Amino acid sequence: MSEPTPHQLPEKAAQTTPENPWPLRTLSRKIDEYVERMSPLWVEGQLIEITRRPGARWVWMTLRDADADVSMRVMAPSGVVDKVQPELQQGARVVMQAKPRFYVKNGSLSLFCRHIRLVGVGELLARVERLRQQLQAEGVFDPGRKRALPFLPRRIGLVCGRASAAEKDVVENARRRWPGAQFVIHNTPVQGPQAVTGVIAALEELQRTPEVDVIVVARGGGSFEDLLPFSNEAMIRAVSACPVPVVSAIGHDVDRPLLDLVADVRASTPTDASKLVVPDEAEERRGIALGRERLRGALGHRLRTERQGLEATRARPVLADPTVMVTRPRQQLDEVRARARASLQRRLHAQTENVTATRGHLRALSPLGTLERGYSVVRTADGHVVTNRSEVEPDQILRVTVADGDFASRVLGAPEPDSQKETA
Helix, strand or coil, rough: CCCCCCCCCCCCHHHCCCCCCCCCHHHHHHHHHHCCCCCCCEEEEEEEEEECCCCEEEEEEEEEEECCCCEEEEEEEEHHHHCCCCCEEEEEEECCCCCEECCCCCCCEEEEEEEECCHHHHHHHHHHHHHHHHHHCCCCCCHHHHCCCCCCCEEEEEEEECCCCCHHHHHHHHHHCCCCEEEEEECCCCCCCCCCCHHHHHHHHHHCCCCEEEEEEECCCCCCCCHHHHHHHHCCCCHHCCCCEEEEEEEECCCCHHHHHCCCCCCCCCCHHHHHHCCHHHHHHHHHHHHHHHHHHHHHHHHHHHHHHHHHHHHCCHHCCHHHHHHHHHHHHHHHHHHHHHHHHHHHHHHHHHHHHHHHHHHHCCHHHHCCCCCCECCCCCCEEECCCCCCCCCEEEEECCCEEEEECCCCCCCCCHHHHHHH
């Protein structure tokens, strides 16, 4: 009988199965091998913890990302730490050369530090300036995108440190100006590594809060390093994308973080922010009282002017004797009617005379007028008008028309021929 074949482990992680898994020691060893192949690198962060025992060869520190909630343990020889001048303090911003290390027994990852360099204020200022130029080129600070603050917000969102002087200044001064001011306060770190993520989370929460019409981000004064989170790119872009108007009230008047440039309104101090977000009740009441006085004066002046105009109108003769409004137009109407009647009569008389004259002319020219002068018209029986005696015969009956009628006539003799007439 042959011996069993030794169990073969998968070479790669993708080859593992439920029936043929890796032991945990194999996974830890694989991770250690992978991490060990990584090259030393330079990494930046903020020291939030430094643990050093007297006489110890090693110094343990915790390095945290300056803009995110990410941290890692760091081990450094005491000689490397001692070379840093000035002496390393908690909260210092550093750049260190380190090699990642994985501890197989507990599965932890840390950094082995070989060199540490403090990040100076000058370098931080240069970084902020480069970021400012980049964002300005993108139009993030464009004045055209800034929005006006509401005259009287229904609710005011406030992002500040817990129990901070900035919170007290904003709330107390705002309520002193407008007692009914309502706040939705989000307390968050405003200094250190958690400041950026905390402020961004508070902004996002206030955007979703009903009736929040304006958001104030407030913090008291401090050093350049203390205010550095308010020049962070992630925070600047979060404020730029915020649909609610944002007021920046960071530090004192001389402090100018990039948040001041992207905010819709910049307040020189937290106290100044309270003056910007709510009106002054006393001043508004004075304005209302002054407006009422002006309105009352204008209304009184208008009434006096109208009364004077009414009195001047009533003093006119037409209003002194209201019947004039009827009698005068009636007289004018009668006069117009008389002139029209006279004109019509003149025209009728002229036309009558014209008709009479025309009638006389027509009568003089008509056959009837000729008949009245003694002439007559002789017709044959068939109505033919006789104009020549040769047209009639003896004993022929003719019809003779005179002025007042007609009568019959008989021809007595034969007509004389035209030739005999001419000879005679």
